[in-house]
Amino acid sequence: MTLLAFDWGFALEKLVLIAIVITVSLVVAMYATYAERKVAGFMQDRLGPNRAGPFGLLQPLADGLKLFFKEEIIPSNSNKFLFILGPCLAMLTAMMTSAVIPWGGTVELGGRMVDLQVADINIGILYIFGVVSLGVYGMMIGGWASNNKYSLMAALRGASQAISYELAMGLSLIALLMLTGSLSLRTITEQQIQGNWWNIVYQPLGFLLFFICALAECNRAPFDLPEAESELNMGYHQEYSSMKLGFYLFAEYINMFISCTVIAVLFLGGYDMPFVDEAKLSGASALIVGLVALFGKAFLLIFIFMWIRWTLPRFRYDQLMNLGWKGLIPLALFNMVITGAIVLFTMKAH
Amino acid sequence: MDALTQRAKLVDRRPMNWLEKIYLWEIFKGMSITLKHFFKKKVTIQYPEETRPFSPVFRGLQVLNRDEEGRERCTACGLCAVACPAEAITMEAAERLPGEEHLYREEKYAAKYEINMLRCIFCGLCEEACPKDAIYLSETFAPANYSRKSFIYSKDDLLIPDPVTQPEEYAAAKGLLDKKKKS
Numbered sequence: 337m338t339l340l341a342f343d344w345g346f347a348l349e350k351l352v353l354i355a356i357v358i359t360v361s362l363v364v365a366m367y368a369t370y371a372e373r374k375v376a377g378f379m380q381d382r383l384g385p386n387r388a389g390p391f392g393l394l395q396p397l398a399d400g401l402k403l404f405f406k407e408e409i410i411p412s413n414s415n416k417f418l419f420i421l422g423p424c425l426a427m428l429t430a431m432m433t434s435a436v437i438p439w440g441g442t443v444e445l446g447g448r449m450v451d452l453q454v455a456d457i458n459i460g461i462l463y464i465f466g467v468v469s470l471g472v473y474g475m476m477i478g479g480w481a482s483n484n485k486y487s488l489m490a491a492l493r494g495a496s497q498a499i500s501y502e503l504a505m506g507l508s509l510i511a512l513l514m515l516t517g518s519l520s521l522r523t524i525t526e527q528q529i530q531g532n533w534w535n536i537v538y539q540p541l542g543f544l545l546f547f548i549c550a551l552a553e554c555n556r557a558p559f560d561l562p563e564a565e566s567e568l569n570m571g572y573h574q575e576y577s578s579m580k581l582g583f584y585l586f587a588e589y590i591n592m593f594i595s596c597t598v599i600a601v602l603f604l605g606g607y608d609m610p611f612v613d614e615a616k617l618s619g620a621s622a623l624i625v626g627l628v629a630l631f632g633k634a635f636l637l638i639f640i641f642m643w644i645r646w647t648l649p650r651f652r653y654d655q656l657m658n659l660g661w662k663g664l665i666p667l668a669l670f671n672m673v674i675t676g677a678i679v680l681f682t683m684k685a686h
Numbered sequence: 687m688d689a690l691t692q693r694a695k696l697v698d699r700r701p702m703n704w705l706e707k708i709y710l711w712e713i714f715k716g717m718s719i720t721l722k723h724f725f726k727k728k729v730t731i732q733y734p735e736e737t738r739p740f741s742p743v744f745r746g747l748q749v750l751n752r753d754e755e756g757r758e759r760c761t762a763c764g765l766c767a768v769a770c771p772a773e774a775i776t777m778e779a780a781e782r783l784p785g786e787e788h789l790y791r792e793e794k795y796a797a798k799y800e801i802n803m804l805r806c807i808f809c810g811l812c813e814e815a816c817p818k819d820a821i822y823l824s825e826t827f828a829p830a831n832y833s834r835k836s837f838i839y840s841k842d843d844l845l846i847p848d849p850v851t852q853p854e855e856y857a858a859a860k861g862l863l864d865k866k867k868k869s
Binding site for chain 2: 380382643647
């Protein structure tokens with residue numbers, strides 16, 4: 337194969353896959369807003385939205401339409417370019433993480449073996465961390481470009497929170513990576529399918545830490561201080577209106593979906609359906625079982641995210657920082673040392 | 687001094703023990719409570735389709751009554767207007783002309799009868815004052831509107847349907863009342 341020869345089928349396959357992944361994440365995020373309101377309602381003995389369409393299923397469409405029709409306000413003293421860049425970055429970084437997630441096994445499609453993953457890069461987890469840390473820019477740029485002291489303060493709050501919890505998140509993953517010996521999400525999934533147990537059994541503390549940090553990274557309650565609708569004068573998107581605000585809010589839901597999928601892949605066996613031997617299934621049914629398993633796990637985690645949000649009150653800011661630096665990071669280090677010791681003494685090195 | 691009720695609860699101000707300090711267990715306890723509520727019966731009343739039953743002594747909009755032959759009972763004596771503490775009722779009396787016996791029960795009737803629903807306090811004193819059983823408080827309330835003027839209800843708005851000439855409307859209005867009373 338010469339350098340110029342290009343596998344057009346490969347490019348097409350990846351383009352279609354990207355389109356599908358993005359569409360699916362958008363739709364899931366859309367209905368996550370609906371689910372959030374329904375869950376909130378049910379937990380408060382209410383019904384939630386039920387007027388637009390059957391069971392209120394058209395509610396997210398109505399919300400989106402409303403946001404599109406709202407007046408777009410750009411503050412006169414703001415930096416216009418950065419002001420528009422902020423929500424775009426938030427959206428972009430939210431979508432980019434989905435590239436390395438393995439959505440299913442390999443299927444044969446018209447003589448080609450198609451991986452249900454946009455990019456199986458061998459540093460998948462590092463990529464995710466890189467993109468997640470870029471997410472801070474959306475927040476910071478938006479808050480700074482608004483030229484509003486409250487927005488700036490909220491952006492600072494959000495950025496320092498994100499940085500603090502990313503640390504504990506990374507540390508909690510190192511223990512997991514010691515066990516798997518791989519940074520590729522596909523390899524991690526396949527190890528869990530072939531092995532007896534999911535990684536959550538080997539790394540319960542790691543799972544808990546990662547889950548808590550994911551909550552903080554997604555700015556979900558009880559860590560939603562950057563937003564804090566009720567008491568802290570909104571947040572970094574205070575000056576935003578119309579669909580630019582919609583982008584920020586929407587990016588949050590996409591983040592939530594993606595991080596739930598990442599948790600499912602890392603700790604809950606990815607597209608591994610429990611009590612089913614995938615090797616015995618034919619191509620198509622294995623694919624469907626895998627997708628159902630992965631999405632089922634992700635949706636369950638999303639539900640838990642919402643459940644936590646509608647149960648717990650928000651942390652105070654010093655409590656949040658205390659928990660991050662004095663609680664989670666030492667615990668993650670402890671977990672790392674213990675895991676390292678166990679790996680060293682009992683298991684063969686990968 | 688004795689407490690007025692037996693419901694006072696002493697606040698537990700002991701320092702938190704270890705389990706409470708790590709917060710995680712308490713989170714699970716809280717989450718089990720919210721999950722319980724998740725499956726509870728919802729208290730919402732879906733308003734336009736469902737309405738909350740009024741209490742049996744509910745005092746709503748006034749209606750002007752007719753007798754069995756569909757004649758207006760009101761004789762414009764003015765006792766309701768006198769009894770009204772909010773001065774919401776005004777009326778003008780007129781004499782029944784020959785040939786109008788099927789319309790008015792007695793030889794004097796109200797040519798104009800208005801209640802200002804913004805003034806009315808729905809105390810029901812008009813109902814008590816009426817010697818002719820002509821005015822009653824129903825079980826509905828005044829619907830919202832955009833102008834003050836539309837809250838001045840004239841005789842047309844207040845009179846119940848004629849049981850002789852409009853039997854269907856009469857039955858419908860009556861049926862609605864009966865249904866509400868049952869629930």
